Amino acid sequence: MRIIIFGTGYFGKALYQKLRCAHSVVGFASNYIKKGEDTLFGLPVLLPAEALRKQIYDAVVIASTTGAEDIFQQCLALGVPENQIITSYAHAPMESRRIYLKNLADMLNDCEQEASAAEAGVFQGEFAKWINQCFPNRVLHLFDTFQGFHPDEMKADKQRDFSTAQAHTYYADTSVELVMKKMPHPEQCRIHKGYFPESAAGLHEKFCFVNLDLDLYDPTYQGLWFFQDKMTDSGVILVHDYYSLYDAGEYKGVRAAVDRFLCEYMGDIRKYPIGDGYSVMLAGNWQALR
Ligand SMILES: C[S@@+](CC[C@H](N)C(=O)[O-])C[C@H]1O[C@@H](n2cnc3c(N)ncnc32)[C@H](O)[C@@H]1O
Structure with a gap:
């Protein structure tokens, strides 16, 4: 499965390590991109709208605990179908x-x-x-x-x-x-x-x-x-x-x-x-x- 990880903090980094063997991580989405931090593990870090437009993906995995609900709503608003948003790791x-x-x-x-x-x-x-x-x-x-x-x-x-x-x-x-x-x-x-x-x-x-x-x-x-x-x-x-x-x-x-x-x-x-x-x-x- 091709996935975008939403979140680049410690949770996002750990999820990348956990998921990268079984899945193809195509990139990261983040609402806060610091100057010079537009790649992570050699993959692009993009603002959510851009990540979802530019990347070919099967699912978005939410990598945030406290902000999971907001990110879920944000993904829906950006047109990601509900069944392609994975919240289980966050919850x-x-x-x-x-x-x-x-x-x-x-x-x-x-x-x-x-x-x-x-x-x-x-x-x-x-x-x-x-x-x-x-x-x-x-x-x-x-x-x-x-x-x-x-x-x-x-x-x-x-x-x-x-x-x-x-x-x-x-x-x-x-x-x-x-x-x-x-x-x-x-x-x-x-x-x-x-x-x-x-x-x-x-x-x-x-x-x-x-x-x-x-x-x-x-x-x-x-x-x-x-x-x-x-x-x-x-x-x-x-x-x-x-x-x-x-x-x-x-x-x-x-x-x-x-x-x-x-x-x-x-x-x-x-x-x-x-x-x-x-x-x-x-x-x-x-x-x-x-
Ligand atoms: C990780 S969040 C709490 C999450 C919450 N317990 C939950 O489970 O959803 C940390 C919170 O601590 C607050 N905070 C950090 N330092 C503080 C301080 N010295 N006084 C009051 N609030 C503080 C932050 O503003 C933030 O709202």
């Missing part, structure tokens, strides 16, 4: 994370009565809506700028060679309204718009589940320290992007932040993979240091 990690969350929530809802849930790094609320669904009786705190990265935090990660993110506005295409419309239990949601963790100042409640999905080193490291003394006995902090296909990693700072935190934290907290290929779960005796 697989989210699906396994969702099953993990459901199973974990069933356990936590049995034993932790008075505690909240939180997500720092919400973007368009695709995972937040599942958290809200799985913890219907808990307050859900949602932290995001709703305007993309902090320019200084993004610059710092680029200087440390942690990130190849191209613009601090990369995640700006969202809003509080868009997120809130997706929530099955909006009355439980508390939006904290602004830079995390400053935006969490004054919050002193207990948490049984936290998802950190901030992509960058500084807010991830600070977020771990912010939540560590607020976790319940069996509380879990999930950190996305720890395993972000590390060799081609766009967000290597997350792993560095988690490992530094675990090194400095003197209590009995361990990290475990959850099987989605991205996230690490931190759990153990959060009470030990209190």
Whole structure:
């Protein structure tokens, strides 16, 4: 099958390596093409409309997790028939994370009565809506700028060679309204718009589940320290992007932040993979240091 891979980030690169033996990859499509990056693995990187016009292909494979739905709609609008758009690779990690969350929530809802849930790094609320669904009786705190990265935090990660993110506005295409419309239990949601963790100042409640999905080193490291003394006995902090296909990693700072935190934290907290290929779960005796 002749395929165009839509996405040139770490996911797109990894999918190329995975698919190139069984299929003929004819090129890449991307909405952001940096100067001098118009080829990848010797293949053309083109803007979507141009890629779809110039290339002869049988299918477009979406290589983006958070933007998969938008890309799917974009392909449809550009005239690609639905049965030629492959979304399964993009949806697989989210699906396994969702099953993990459901199973974990069933356990936590049995034993932790008075505690909240939180997500720092919400973007368009695709995972937040599942958290809200799985913890219907808990307050859900949602932290995001709703305007993309902090320019200084993004610059710092680029200087440390942690990130190849191209613009601090990369995640700006969202809003509080868009997120809130997706929530099955909006009355439980508390939006904290602004830079995390400053935006969490004054919050002193207990948490049984936290998802950190901030992509960058500084807010991830600070977020771990912010939540560590607020976790319940069996509380879990999930950190996305720890395993972000590390060799081609766009967000290597997350792993560095988690490992530094675990090194400095003197209590009995361990990290475990959850099987989605991205996230690490931190759990153990959060009470030990209190
Ligand atoms: C990968 S996206 C989150 C994706 C989301 N969890 C999901 O599953 O769909 C990362 C988000 O973190 C936000 N972010 C990064 N650093 C931040 C900070 N210091 N304060 C608040 N939001 C931040 C970005 O703006 C972006 O919306």
